[in-house]
Amino acid sequence: MSDDVQRGLEGVLVAESDLSYIDGDAGKLGYLGYSIEDLAREASYEEVVYLLWHGRLPDAQELDDFSTWMAGARPLDDEVVTEIRQLAAADEVPMAALRTIVSALSAYDDDATHDDVTDLDANLRKACRITAKIPTALAAFERFRNGKEAVDPREDLNHAANFLYMLNGEVPDEVLAETFDMALVLHADHGLNASTFSAMVTASTLSDLHSAVTAAIGTLAGSLHGGANANVMRMLKEVDESDADPRTWVETALADGRRVPGFGHRVYDVKDPRAEILGAKSKELAEAAGESKWYDYSTTIEAYIADHKALAPNVDFYSASTYYQMGIPIDAYTPIFAMSRVAGWIAHVLEQYEDNRLIRPRARYVGEADLPFPAVGER
Ligand SMILES: CC(=O)SCCNC(=O)CCNC(=O)[C@H](O)C(C)(C)COP(=O)(O)OP(=O)(O)OC[C@H]1O[C@@H](n2cnc3c(N)ncnc32)[C@H](O)[C@@H]1OP(=O)(O)O
Numbered sequence: 001m002s003d004d005v006q007r008g009l010e011g012v013l014v015a016e017s018d019l020s021y022i023d024g025d026a027g028k029l030g031y032l033g034y035s036i037e038d039l040a041r042e043a044s045y046e047e048v049v050y051l052l053w054h055g056r057l058p059d060a061q062e063l064d065d066f067s068t069w070m071a072g073a074r075p076l077d078d079e080v081v082t083e084i085r086q087l088a089a090a091d092e093v094p095m096a097a098l099r100t101i102v103s104a105l106s107a108y109d110d111d112a113t114h115d116d117v118t119d120l121d122a123n124l125r126k127a128c129r130i131t132a133k134i135p136t137a138l139a140a141f142e143r144f145r146n147g148k149e150a151v152d153p154r155e156d157l158n159h160a161a162n163f164l165y166m167l168n169g170e171v172p173d174e175v176l177a178e179t180f181d182m183a184l185v186l187h188a189d190h191g192l193n194a195s196t197f198s199a200m201v202t203a204s205t206l207s208d209l210h211s212a213v214t215a216a217i218g219t220l221a222g223s224l225h226g227g228a229n230a231n232v233m234r235m236l237k238e239v240d241e242s243d244a245d246p247r248t249w250v251e252t253a254l255a256d257g258r259r260v261p262g263f264g265h266r267v268y269d270v271k272d273p274r275a276e277i278l279g280a281k282s283k284e285l286a287e288a289a290g291e292s293k294w295y296d297y298s299t300t301i302e303a304y305i306a307d308h309k310a311l312a313p314n315v316d317f318y319s320a321s322t323y324y325q326m327g328i329p330i331d332a333y334t335p336i337f338a339m340s341r342v343a344g345w346i347a348h349v350l351e352q353y354e355d356n357r358l359i360r361p362r363a364r365y366v367g368e369a370d371l372p373f374p375a376v377g378e379r
């Protein structure tokens with residue numbers, strides 16, 4: 001057993017998985033062997049969810065049945081809606097609200113008390129309900145906190161379009177619906193990122209699926225992980241409001257020792273392939289709207305950081321300007337990441353259950369030893 005400490009578990013192999021393939025040197029990503037570029041162009045989110053949970057693409061009938069099943073699971077129990085209303089009234093942070101809501105969903109899930117937490121059929125039913133209900137909960141929370149009433153889900157819209165419908169109260173046009181569907185596909189899985197690992201650790205104790213997803217949401221929220229997408233947009237707005245050249249703004253931020261959100265990655269040494277795709281989409285939206293400032297700030301910052309810090313954009317960098325141009329509220333960006341990534345979390349948890357062993361690393365002890373215990377009055 002090695003006594004070397006691998007800080008941040010960098011490069012440590014802890015599992016075998018056939019879900020996502022990442023080549024950090026070449027900037028390549030694929031799910032189950034299909035390239036992210038092909039999936040982004042050709043597949044719907046529902047198809048990707050099926051792929052991740054079943055290990056193969058669905059045929060037309062299977063996709064139809066699966067999509068119908070998911071769509072039917074969208075409505076929330078009244079008690080959950082009441083809880084969401086209370087969280088919005090308490091001005092809860094959106095990711096904390098989502099964490100609380102997913103945890104609460106287990107109380108109303110018929111399979112949550114299943115004796116065997118590893119039972120695949122029960123887990124697929126729970127998986128479907130959790131994945132289908134998260135968008136309904138997020139849209140309701142966003143509307144309640146803005147003094148509006150929730151909009152009921154519609155079964156005739158796909159997962160992506162239905163979310164935008166519930167968020168805005170109107171059916172999105174084709175460009176918005178397809179862009180959002182593609183964004184969900186891009187975020188659905190990414191190897192053993194921190195939130196997925198968190199879900200796996202929880203599952204490895206033979207805890208249940210709702211607990212694993214709840215743990216993952218808490219982990220995704222942080223600014224070094226999923227929380228970065230909202231911070232990117234806050235940065236772009238800060239740049240805009242400062243009237244400074246984006247280069248000067250970034251130069252100052254770096255000189256102050258700040259991390260620039262949306263740059264750097266534990267696995268990619270080059271530009272994240274998802275950032276390539278989202279960057280192109282952000283550009284397309286800017287051209288269509290005839291307003292390119294958010295895209296232009298982004299490309300200027302990307303070029304400056306490449307020259308001065310040798311860091312490349314990760315997935316969070318161009319999702320920010322893409323979502324902003326779609327009119328999505330900034331606070332919803334990280335919850336939307338969770339709404340997509342839940343598919344990957346669940347897929348990895350299913351893999352973990354299939355061949356479980358408790359995940360339990362160790363720390364090298366560097367503290368004191370054999371101290372005499374002083375009575376409380378003698379300290
Ligand atoms: C979906 C996702 O989770 S993608 C990642 C989203 N997170 C962000 O965008 C936040 C900004 N990025 C970062 O903080 C990091 O690049 C991480 C957390 C993503 C990766 O971290 P690690 O692999 O642990 O790299 P680490 O934190 O050791 O950084 C290595 C060096 O690069 C620097 N660095 C890395 N990213 C950045 C950044 N975005 N801005 C400025 N400097 C950076 C670090 O300061 C460090 O420099 P040092 O060695 O001089 O101290």
Ligand SMILES: O=C([O-])CC(=O)C(=O)O
Pocket residue numbers: 189190191192193194266267314315
């Ligand atoms: O893989 C990671 O460490 C972070 C990331 O890009 C993701 O979770 O999508």
